[in-house]
Amino acid sequence: MSESPATTSQASTNQSTPIHLWIVGIVALLWSAMGAMDFVMTMTKNEAYMGQFSAEELEFFYSIPTWVLGTWFVGVWGGVIASILMLMRKKISCQIYLASFLGALISTFHNYVLSNGLEVMGTAGAIAFTAAIILVALALVLYSRAMVQRGVLR
DSSP: OOOOHHHHHHHHHTOOOOHHHHHHHHHHHHHHHHHHHHHHHHHTTOHHHHTTSOHHHHHHHHTOOHHHHHHHHHHHHHHHHHHHHHHTTOTHHHHHHHHHHHHHHHHHHIIIIISSHHHHHOOHHHHHHHHHHHHHHHHHHHHHHHHHHTTSOO
């Protein structure tokens, strides 16, 4: 006998969560939480945190246009929310990771192409870290999409 659609649906609902989803999800949440902390510390102008930057860097950070702050907000908080949702096995995490990736990409484009961020923060370390942020965001989009296609995220 063949399985009924209800039985097939129940089987995919009862599929166990692969260990790699837990690992990726927890690491992604910690990574995104670091970005969220950076966002909060910058927005609140926390002296202890912002004291590590030069006066020129602080001027750059504090003069970022509101629309760019919005894309940065979507980038970091989208990553936090998407990571939590991925750990809850929700497929909407894939779309939120995509929004997070686009937020990071747009804010990076502004900071390094449309403004003088490259001149102000253009050290090799800063550029490498920014590239890592973009690559991790893209990897999370691709990973979550693969988990949706495999039926792990529903």
